[in-house]
Amino acid sequence: MKTIRVRTGRPYSILIGRGLLDQAGEQVRAALPKAGKIALVTDSTAGPLYLERVAASLERAGFTVLRCTVPAGEGSKSAETLAALWEKFMEFGLTRTDAVAALGGGMVGDLAGFAAATILRGVDYVQIPTTLLAQVDSSVGGKVAVDLRAGKNLAGAFWQPSLVLMAPEVLDTLPDRDFSSGMAEVIKYGCIADRTFFDFLAAHGSRKAIMEEIESVLYICCNIKRKVVEEDERDTGLRMILNFGHTIGHAFERLGNYEKWTHGEAVAAGMCSAIEVGLRLGDGRKEDLEELKGLLEAFQLPTRISCRGNEAWEAIVSAVGLDKKGAGEELTMIFLKRLGEAIAVRRKRTEILEILAGLCGRG
Ligand code: GLY
Secondary structure: OEEEEEOOOOOEEEEEOOOOOOOHHHHHHHHOOOOOEEEEEEEOOHHHHHHHHHHHHHHHOOOEEEEEEEOOOHHHOOHHHHHHHHHHHHHHOOOOOOEEEEEEOHHHHHHHHHHHHHHHHOOEEEEEEOOHHHHHHHOOOOEEEEEEOOEEEEEEEEOOOOEEEEOHHHHHHOOHHHHHHHHHHHHHHHHHHOHHHHHHHHOOOOHHHHHHOHHHHHHHHHHHHHHHHHHOOOOOOHHHHHHOOHHHHHHHHHHOOOOOOOHHHHHHHHHHHHHHHHHHOOOOOHHHHHHHHHHHHHOOOOOOOOOOOHHHHHHHHHHOOOOOOOOOOEEEEEEEEEOOEEEEEEEEHHHHHHHHHHHOOOO
């Protein structure tokens, strides 16, 4: 088993190893010796696969477990589902020394984490991520939230988990498309922080080859995120580099109504667009773009998403922030100085938009 200690305001461990689902009870007991009850939140995808195994392990360790299953899908990351969880927790008799556990992908982690951050002014929570995307990104770093009509993740908090348990074998049941989506974030870490890791991924360009090395892959990604989050827990500086590919990626996601493209697919094309914008501003290297495209294609990820048409253009304008009053003249974009090294660059929003207009064939 591999362990990463995250030294944030509330320090915690990330444990990576096969068999951890069945050891959840003893690991949670060791991390939270005073807790008696656990509200175990999952969704209708992860629940049928893993809920009873994890609940049984927690019960063997002496916890009383409340099982809460919400419908799978982003629609459950809502204020309504959050309020329903609060009520269930109170009926269950959850106290401030008890805890919440999130078993599922990013939606479950964000929702259950925010429920934990807000119930009784904050209780401990444990992340048990079951998708690659959640393992390498959302389960680490303490960003928890629900969506509002005005946008995604708009009501939320920074609330670090008390423990993260990653059992790589849960990835065996992931559909290929979801595995690839997670790979976009994995590849992002190579791009922003570790050229050697990028080369390692290029040498392991298939799901099978990655799964043979999955514990190391999870460790390297989470360790990069650890370093960034320790330095900038509340996202006021360095943490922005984790958003490489996300500004334009969000436009692609929105353009596809959050249905046509997975998050990872949008980020994959967003990373390529970000490099292209950087190149036009004099940052980055063309050969890095070609290498990145090759690696993304190996995992069936798009390197370009068409941004023609007025609807697409509106999504791009919104991603650049030019539809928001009071957004300020400048935008911070993340570019690559070279593969393995990200740079944050502040530029006028209008200048970025002009370049994007050229890339979208509008000017
Ligand atoms: N997913 C980006 C962050 O945690 O800051």
